[in-house]
Every structure is written in structure tokens, then in C-alpha cells.
Amino acid sequence: MATYCxxxxxxxxxxxxxxxxxxxxxxxxxxxxxxxxxKKPVETEENGDDDATGNCCDIPxxxxxxxxxxxxxxxxxGQCAGDPISGDTxxxxxxxxxxxxxxEFNGVKNAIAVTxxxxxxxxxxxxxxxxxxxxxxxxxxxxxxxDGKPDICDPPDDDSNxxxxxxxxxxxxxxxxxxxxxxxxxxxxxxRECAEGEIRCESNSYPGYCCIDCGDLANALx
Numbered sequence: 729m730a731t732y733c734x735x736x737x738x739x740x741x742x743x744x745x746x747x748x749x750x751x752x753x754x755x756x757x758x759x760x761x762x763x764x765x766x767k768k769p770v771e772t773e774e775n776g777d778d779d780a781t782g783n784c785c786d787i788p789x790x791x792x793x794x795x796x797x798x799x800x801x802x803x804x805x806g807q808c809a810g811d812p813i814s815g816d817t818x819x820x821x822x823x824x825x826x827x828x829x830x831x832e833f834n835g836v837k838n839a840i841a842v843t844x845x846x847x848x849x850x851x852x853x854x855x856x857x858x859x860x861x862x863x864x865x866x867x868x869x870x871x872x873x874x875d876g877k878p879d880i881c882d883p884p885d886d887d888s889n890x891x892x893x894x895x896x897x898x899x900x901x902x903x904x905x906x907x908x909x910x911x912x913x914x915x916x917x918x919x920r921e922c923a924e925g926e927i928r929c930e931s932n933s934y935p936g937y938c939c940i941d942c943g944d945l946a947n948a949l950x
Contacts, residue, residue, distance in 0.1 A: 733918035734759035740917040741895050746909040751829070753904040755865065757897035764912050767890035781871040782825030784881035785847040788874040791819045791828070793840060794901075795866040797859040806836060812864055819856035820874065823847075827906035828868055831855065837863050867901035 733739035739760045741753040782789055794816050798808035823844035831841040831853075839858040845851045873879055891910040897903050906912075915923035922928045922939035931938045 732916040736918035792869040799861040
């Protein structure tokens with residue numbers, strides 16, 4: 729586990745997947761811990777390990793979420809009006825949980841979505857929660873089988889080529905997690921600093937600077 733951005737908010741985690749897809753996770757709750765691990769196979773009853781969660785393609789799960797959102801201003805589109813509002817909810821998801829992330833409508837991140845896979849191999853993305861405004865932050869508190877039983881699957885799902893990336897805030901709460909094909913690469917920018925392996929350049933556009941990857945720059949100059 730690696731820790732980043734202690735005393736230097738916000739932390740911006742830039743993630744790149746094997747298929748070329750990219751995602752960003754931004755939080756002011758620093759320092760953050762970022763880990764990438766091999767997805768362990770689903771435990772069997774003989775192993776007696778009940779710690780794995782969300783691994784079964786045919787099981788209903790309960791997902792407990794703590795979230796903070798704000799109502800939007802009519803005068804300033806996309807901006808908050810009034811103080812942030814916090815809440816807790818428990819949502820349901822049936823199937824193997826591949827990822828949980830923010831989703832948006834008309835450019836506003838107003839929902840928390842889960843991507844799940846059924847035993848037929850098909851994936852589907854559904855909203856666990858939506859708010860009448862903009863979600864400012866959220867944490868996944870627990871993911872448990874709705875029936876309270878150990879997370880043991882029949883049939884099991886093959887995870888031999890999968891990795892899991894997890895981002896946790898200063899309180900140890902998970903702010904982002906996703907399972908995808910290995911390898912999963914990431915880098916972290918803290919405050920107004922660039923990440924390790926990047927060069928900072930001045931820019932006329934917001935926020936007044938840009939970060940260039942040293943490897944990309946070296947390839948372009950060859």
C-alpha cells in the first residue's frame with residue numbers, strides 16, 4: 729500500500745487500464761492510499777475465508793453508502809446552492825460487482841453506479857443512488873451478501889487475469905474501487921504538483937499549468 733498527498737490536497741489519482749481506458753479520482757480527504765492487487769479467486773468453503781465481498785455472479789448484495797451532495801444553483805449552473813447535505817443509504821445489487829463509480833447526467837455527477845456481471849457473462853451498469861443535485865463525495869462502507877451467508881459462489885468465476893485498484897481516503901474509507909484486466913497503472917498528482925515521472929509546464933489555460941509524461945515526451949522526440 730502506498731500513501732500520497734499528505735497535507736497537499738486535493739489528491740488526483742489518474743488510472744489507466746489495459747484496454748486503454750482512463751479514469752480520474754479526486755478527493756480532498758488526504759492522504760490517500762492506493763493499491764493494485766491481483767484479484768484473488770473466490771474462496772471455497774474448505775478455506776473458511778469469508779472476507780471476500782461482491783464476488784458471486786448469482787447473489788444479491790447489500791451496499792452501504794455514505795454520501796455528501798449539494799443542491800444546484802439556478803443562477804450559476806453546475807455550482808452548489810446552500811450547504812452540503814450528508815446521508816446514508818443501503819442499495820441492492822445482484823451479481824458479481826466489478827466496479828462502483830460516479831455517473832453523470834447533463835455533465836453533473838448526480839448518481840453512484842455499480843457495474844455488475846451475471847452468470848451469463850453479461851455486464852450491466854445500474855444506479856445505486858441518485859440525488860437532486862451534485863454528489864460531492866461518497867464512501868462505500870460495506871458490501872455484504874443480502875442473506876448474511878459467506879461469499880461463496882456456485883459456480884465460481886475465473887479471476888486469474890484480473891486486478892483490483894482501490895483508493896482509500898485519510899479515514900480508511902473506500903472512495904473508489906474497480907476490477908479489470910491486469911495490469912492497472914496509476915499515478916497521483918497532489919495539490920498543484922505533477923505526478924512522479926511528469927514534467928510541469930506553464931499554460932495559458934486553466935489551471936495555469938499542465939503535466940507532461942516524461943515517457944510520452946521521450947517517445948515523441950525520438
